[in-house]
Amino acid sequence: MDVKIKDSFFDDPETTTFWVNNGLPNQDQILQMQDSMYIQKENEFCKRTLGIQNHYLLYFKKQTAQKWVNLDNATIEYVKHQSVGLGIRISKHKQCFEFFGDVEPWYNYLRQYCVQRNFSQSYTLLKKIGQGNFADVYKATNKMDGAEYAIKCFRKNKLKENVDRLSMIKEISIMKKIQHESVIKLYEVYEGDDCLYLVLEYLRGGELHQFMKKSPPFSEEKCSKLIFRILKALYSIHQKGILHRDLKPENIMLRNKDDLDNICIGDFGLADYYSPSGQYLFTRCGTPGYVAPELLQDKLYDFKIDIYSVGILMYILIAGKSPFDGKDYDDVVMRNYYAKVKFEDCKLTEVGMNFLKGLMNKNPIQRFSAEEALNHPWFATENSNKACQFKIRKQNYVLKKLGHCELQIKQFSAISTQFSPKSSLSSLSPYCMTKYNLDESPQTPNSPSAQFAISTPRTPGMCKLRPVRRSQFNLKQI
Structure with missing residues (x-):
């Protein structure tokens, strides 16, 4: 069958192959799906066994997986053949593969990884x-x-x-x-x-930034509950080897109007997988006034840059102003660069102040991790850990340090059926990789490095947006 394949934004211009014939995925892992499908070979249809293992499509011959393809960002669409009926076409790098049979369950699983048309x-x-x-x-x-x-x-x-x-x-x-x-x-x-x-x-509640503009400074109890929820999410994000790198009130959303109990972190346009060597797509990025000083200072950084941003948010919630208020943009950058913070402007209890200084410690080695922060006595005092029903492993050395004071089916066309995303039979996969971390763990991705300060303005993927200035950091001016 002659097939005209559309160019895809996601195709790698340097790759022209579809199947990979060596280095098969772990065959000891359970297959999510496996079935015999009709494959066209030399103008005839024959049966072949296909399987899905996470985000890989496997092609079997004599019960052995001979080749495979990574489905991340491959294009998927329904096709129909007059002889064998409904099928699926998967395209990648200007190559394609078609199979026919009972394909509807396959489509509704594969679309969580693939890019769809129409x-x-x-x-x-x-x-x-x-x-x-x-x-x-x-x-x-x-x-x-x-x-x-x-x-x-x-x-x-x-x-x-x-x-x-x-x-x-x-x-x-x-x-x-x-x-x-x-x-x-x-x-x-x-x-x-x-x-x-x-x-x-779709998030109906708008940005936390907008909520804060019309709200007086938070009480310590109210602040602790919000910060706890953000740290819970960060702990999960960091466990997957990911840095957000742009945490600020504009990128924290409320699912419902004025409902601080149901907040949501958004806009992952500057996020990246942690690289011990500092090899990131964008090295210096974020919003001055909300970033950790080591990022502005062009030093190696890790997950704790997000923790510092949480500290800045906590400061704003309690004090009603930024810790790096300045007369102009350059002044803000300078104050942020040198981490000049007047902690006395925050009216906190002793344990609350200890917590804030732990989040905003200018030395990232001494700064809290997400896990350490979640186990801080500040949350125990406010009973936030019980209210949020969040349990995390306690570490004796942490507590000791703190003690020392630090889809219904519907037919869209003659050949197209699929589920609504919220009612899909299969949930979204918790593990999805690009070619940059396919062969390595998420903690050590082979990400392209940026030699210069690069900033890519993006719009938050949520119900409300506002223009946000993301600036290139010209460190020579500092």
Whole structure:
């Protein structure tokens, strides 16, 4: 069958092969799906056994997996043949593979990893609710069940440079990998001729930033409950080897209006997998006034840069102002660079002040980790750990240090059936990798390095957006 394959934004221009014939995935792991399918060979159809192991499609011969393909960001679509009926076409690197049979359960599993076509068949865009340099965000409904979603629409002609493609691939990979109640959910990815569509959960409550503007400074008890929820999410993110790198009130959302008990971390446009050698797609990034000093100082950094950002947020919640307030932008950068903080402006109990200084310690070695912070007596005093029902392993050395004072089916066309993202038979995979960490653990990805200070403005994938200044850090001026 002659097939014309559309170019895909996600194709690697340096790769032209579809199947990998060596280094098979771990065959001892359980297959999520396995079945005999019809494959066309030399104008005839024959039966072959296929299997799915996480995000790999395996091709079997005589009960042995002969070859495989990584399905991350491959394109998937339904096809129909007059002889064998409904099938699936998977395209990657301008190559494709088709199989036919009982494919509907396969499609609804594979779409959590793959990129789909025909966005307009599944969703109706209602109104624009946000705008940025690269993307617009729309409120939309699913045509099958009417459920509401936020659609982050990236204009492909704005993503021309290779670094933009790599950044998009990484952002999607990271969002698919994180499954936590306090992290925005990515359900599906679509690609059209002009745009990429990220289907995200619709958050009605707006930004924490907007809530704080109309709210007086938080009480210590109210602050502790919010900070605890953010640290819970960060602990999960860090456990997966991921740094957020842009935590601030604009990127923390409320699922419902004025409901601080249901917050959500969003915008992973600057997130990356931790690299001990400091090899990141963007090395110096974030928002001055909300970042750790070691990031501005061009030093190696780790997960604790996010902890420092949580400390800044806590300071703002209690004091009602930024710890790095300055007369202009350069003054803010300088204060942030040297970590000049007037802790006396925060009215806290002794244990609360100990906690804040542990989060904002300018020495990252002495700064709390997410786990250490969650076990701090400040949360025990406020009973937040019981209220949130969060249990985490206690470490004696930590406590000692603290003691010393530190989818219903619907047919969209003659050949297309699929589930709504929220009612899908299979949940999103908790583990999704790009080619940059396929052969290595998430803690040591082979990410491209950036030689210069690079910033990529992005719009948060959520129900409300506001323009955010992400600046290049010219360290020679400091």
